[in-house]
Amino acid sequence: MPFLLDKYAQLWDYPPAKLNKEATYSCVIVLGGFSSEKADSTGMFNGASDRFIQGLKLHATGQASHILITSGNGALDPDGFSEGDWVQTQLKQFNLPDSSVLIENKSRNTIENAVFTKKLLLARHLAPPYLLVTSAFHMRRSQLIFKKAGLETVPYTCNYIAGFGKFTVYSFWPSTETFNNWGAYNKELIGYVVAWLRKF
Structure with a gap:
C-alpha cells in the first residue's frame, strides 16, 4: 500500500539539496534514464524527465558552468541508439x-x-565538487558509486516517486503503481549492496 512505500521512501531517499546560491559549480552531471527509444530509433522523454529539467535549470541559472549528460544504451540487446547522443540534439x-x-x-x-x-x-x-542529478530513489546508490570512483559530488535529487504526498484514505489502498514503485526501490537496494561490495 502507498502508506508503507512512502514511509520507506522517506528513509531511503536523499532530501532535497540546499545549495549555496552564490556558489558556481564547474559541472552538473545528469544521469540518463530520462528518455526512451521510439520505434523509429529516435528518442522521447519519459517519466524521469525531471532529471533533464533540473540539470538544465542548474546550468541555465548559473549554478553550474557546464552540463554533462552520461548515458549510452542499457538494453540487453542494444542497437545503434544512444541516449547521450539523442539528448545532445535536444x-x-x-x-x-x-x-x-x-x-x-x-x-x-x-x-x-x-x-x-x-x-x-x-x-x-x-x-x-560536481552537482549530481538523478532521481531521489536512485541517488543513494549513485552517490556511493561516484564516491568509490573517486568523484566528489553534491547530490541534487529530483523525480520523487514516493514519500512526498499527503496521506489520505487512498494511502492505505493497494495499487499497481505502488507495486511498480516497490520494484524500483527493491532494485536500488540490491544494486546498492552490489556496489558496496564491488571494488573499483
Missing part, C-alpha cells in the same frame, strides 16, 4: 554553447556512468 535547441556541454554516450549502467564521466571531467580539467 540541448542544441536551447542554444547552449558547445563549450559548456559534455556528452558521455557509451555507458550502460551507473558504474560506467561514473567511470566514463570521470575521464571526461579530467580531460576538461573541471574541478570538483
